[in-house]
Amino acid sequence: MMSLKIEIETRQGGLYIxxxxxxxxxxxxxxxxxxxxxxxxxxxxxxxxxxxxxxISSMGLRTILRIRKAMQTAGGNVMMSNVQPQIAKVFEIANALPDVPIFSSTKEADDYFDAMQRKVLEKRQPIL
Structure with missing residues (x-):
């Protein structure tokens, strides 16, 4: 039987890797x-x-798409990082995730999140 290992890491602000x-x-x-x-x-x-x-098979792709839809319905978001070429090809062929941000690494995603959070904090600073 083929196996899948799932590891979930919790980060601040409701981010789950x-x-x-x-x-x-x-x-x-x-x-x-x-x-x-x-x-x-x-x-x-x-x-x-x-x-x-x-x-990833069509059922795997379906799983990710269903979760993405559920997240969007709840006001959340789905992103991808470190996508292997063969997996990216499946997404591309199926045109499955045209509007999902895809990062080359988790570090690139972290940098993006840091920048977005800084922008929010800067907007909250009182103007003197």
Whole structure:
């Protein structure tokens, strides 16, 4: 049986980094979906780190799309980082995530989040 390892890291501000390792397919999508559904209502941003995801099937793609839709409905967001070329090709062919930010690394995503938070804080500063 093909396996999928799921590691979820909690960050400040409702950011959850979801690291997927192995294969997201018809054998593994249900456990992934269950873990991700548990984050709905808590997460403001789900960042998928796909550095170690080797394979995704149509069911795996469907799982990510369903979670993305649920997150958007709840006012949240989904982002991707470290997407392997073969996985990026599946997303591209399916035109599945045209408006999802994709970062080359988790560090690039962290830098983006830091910059966005600084902008919000700067707007809150009283003008003297």
């Amino acid at each position: 979801v690291k997927l390792e192995g294969k997201l397919d018809t054998q593994t999508y249900k456990s992934c979906e269950d873990r991700l559904n548990a984050l709905l209502g808590k997460a403001k941003v789900l960042m998928f780190d796909l550095a170690k995801l080797d394979y």
